[in-house]
Amino acid sequence: MKIGYIRVSRDKQATALQEDAMQREQCEQVFTDKMSGKRFDRPEFVKMVERARAGDIIVVWRLDRLGRSLKELVETVNQLAERGIELRSLKESIDTSTPTGKLMFHIMAALAEFERDSIRERTLAGLEAARARGRTGGRPSALAHLRPGQLERARKLYASKEYTIAEIMALTGFKSKATFYKYVVNPEKQK
16 A cells, blocks of 8 residues: 655645645555654654555655654664565655665665755854854844943933833833833843
């Protein structure tokens, strides 16, 4: 029996492309998960693996639909093979029922992991280079727009009880009441 497995990362992503591929492959049963491949608790994937029997072929549109890491892919394929279940990946033209297909699976999985590792290394190198130039990234501080000394001035004006909060915010450049309360009215909570 051919069993199809479809996975998209989010509910908003369409499954039509993968569904069409499963119909062309004449899959008798299709399981669909709408969640990240990084998650191990994919309920439809678990159901599919439990229902598959020796002689069955699990069909996926691409290898990355099964898992995100080489280790996870190899473990999954090996577990299936131990039970006599084969894998067919349509985009990579891999069919583990043949020796060539098994070899291609391992090569493609290794290349996919190499690509992810390369992307991760480039990202980390870029972040390190940016930090060396004084750029930290991330969300700017809620106080970044204030001129030097404005926070202390706001605290003094607030302590004097001569101005309303709206007036102090206007005088010192605070844009948000929440930020004003956080740093001026209740600064002890920030320690």
